[in-house]
Amino acid sequence: MNVLRVDAEGSLVHAEQARPEPQASELLVEVAYAGVNFADLGTKDGVPGSEVSGVVAAVGEGVSGFAVGDPVVGMRAVGGYAAYTRLPAALATKLPAAVPLDTAASVYTQGLTxxxxxxxxxxxxxxxxxxxxxxxxxxxxxxxxxxxxxxxxxxxxxxxxxxxxxxxxxxxxxxxxxxxxxxxxxxxxxxxxxxxxxxxxxxxxxxxxxxxxxxxxxxxxxxxxxxxxxxxxxxxxxxxxxSISLLGLTAPERFRHGVSALLQALAGGTLHPVVEHVYPWREAGEAWSRLRSRQSVGKLLLAFK
Ligand SMILES: NC(=O)c1ccc[n+]([C@@H]2O[C@H](COP(=O)([O-])OP(=O)(O)OC[C@H]3O[C@@H](n4cnc5c(N)ncnc54)[C@H](OP(=O)(O)O)[C@@H]3O)[C@@H](O)[C@H]2O)c1
Missing domain, CATH: 3.40.50.720 (NAD(P)-binding Rossmann-like Domain)
Structure with missing residues (x-):
């Protein structure tokens, strides 16, 4: 599958990797959009990307409430700048039909934070x-x-x-x-x-x-x-x-309270995604340079489909 890796010079480069398998308590997601977050810029080695939306491709042991084919969004993805990524089910949300995948990836981590x-x-x-x-x-x-x-x-x-x-x-x-x-x-x-x-x-x-x-x-x-x-x-x-991911892992009810508020605010039109640009995944380097140089306003997304 296609991934983006950080090379020794700190640049994002295209690479091929084997498709991962979900571990216990995880989902495997076919990525539609990866959110670009400031923390991604600190990736030293490997595949960056902590936030994705997409479709569930496989469900790990011990996970309930998700099925193959469900549209989802989640955070703390393992190497989310990729065609497929593993996602902790505890930090993922099944999307209602009214919330498109690009909207979800543009507000999940940052909106809940x-x-x-x-x-x-x-x-x-x-x-x-x-x-x-x-x-x-x-x-x-x-x-x-x-x-x-x-x-x-x-x-x-x-x-x-x-x-x-x-x-x-x-x-x-x-x-x-x-x-x-x-x-x-x-x-x-x-x-x-x-x-x-x-x-x-x-x-x-x-x-x-x-x-x-x-x-x-x-x-x-x-x-x-x-x-x-x-x-x-x-x-x-x-x-x-x-830390939003620590809250999600240690206080799930509180975390879910925020998810409900987020979905309600999107449905009610009281929270508007602010997406500056959606980059094809091969142009992720441009998204990073915009974020690093303080030029971006609102959210940047990478499209993987
Ligand atoms: N703890 C958590 O759970 C959590 C979750 C999500 C994000 N975060 C943190 O929240 C912050 C915002 O994240 P984000 O993804 O939404 O990024 P962002 O706010 O879109 O981008 C970072 C912003 O920081 C400001 N900034 C100030 N000094 C800077 C510098 N020396 N270099 C670059 N930018 C500088 C810039 O705005 P100005 O040019 O207007 O100063 C820049 O646009 C980041 O620090 C991120 O690590 C934390």
Whole structure:
């Protein structure tokens, strides 16, 4: 079968591999679309790709609720940039007829991450002020839309005017550059969604209100934020880490709650996929260079059919 591998120079190259077999608790999926996620860029060796949609080709031992031919979407795929991939059934969802495969792959990982950042990790309540770093990206574009549904006040942070316009069009009340965050002033926001780290984390902490929360879920800037924990005490603030796949594997009911909310929001038209481009799988290198160079807005997909 066709796969895309990362070679020694870090480039994506076409390769042929034997079709895998599903192991216990897994599905084998014939891939229609692979989601391009920021974490994919860190693949050092082997086949990247953690998110796919497609059709179930085989069902592993101990799996119930899925049958060959079912349309599915899932995360934590093993080498998802491939014609077929193994998928943990615990993190897969059988799709209703109303949700096409491209839509599913464009919102699953990022939409569920955004939902649980706000609700599970961030405990957002109506009317709170939320600061969303990388607000025009894949997770950010969906987090703005989820936060809107909570009647939260939304400040999106993005690096270019075009991205800031995009964040505003999705419903952010304000869209600013990273360098403008300190000027928001003390006590400006109740919740921060931080996938950037480094200096941006420190700046966000300075404008965090009493009882405020920062949820850390990525480090796109590459540099680790510094935190003097003593700073948190006087204002009863908290910093929380979050991983969507860990939540899915350890708190399945909570994870499924997000899946139901996602499917309902898609059906009800309250959450709109933001797909910048669907690349044929052989052009995945272009998708990666767009994401790596911070040019992409919303989601990038690879089509395998
Ligand atoms: N923990 C979890 O469960 C989980 C799940 C999904 C994603 N994530 C994390 O969430 C973040 C967003 O993921 P995504 O797939 O939706 O990607 P994305 O937001 O579409 O792309 C990453 C964005 O990060 C910003 N960024 C800031 N500094 C950067 C730098 N030095 N180099 C490149 N980009 C930089 C860029 O936006 P600006 O140009 O506007 O700054 C860029 O567009 C990533 O950090 C990812 O690892 C975590």
């Amino acid at each position: 955004a939902y649980h950042l706000l609700h599970t990790a961030g405990r957002v309540s109506s009317g709170e002020r939320v600061l969303i770093l990388a607000g025009a990206g894949g997770v950010g574009s969906l987090a703005i839309q989820w936060a809107r549904q909570e009647q939260a006040g939304i400040i999106a942070v993005a690096s270019t005017p075009e991205k800031r316009r995009h964040a505003s069009s999705l419903g952010a009340d304000k869209a600013i550059g990273y360098e403008e965050v300190p000027a928001l002033g003390e006590q400006a926001v109740d919740l921060v969604l931080d996938s950037v780290g480094g200096q941006s984390f420190g700046d966000a902490l300075k404008v965090l209100a009493t009882y405020g929360r920062i949820v850390v879920y990525g480090q796109a800037a590459g540099s680790r934020p510094e935190l003097q924990v003593g700073q948190l005490i006087g204002r009863c603030q908290s910093v929380t880490g979050f």
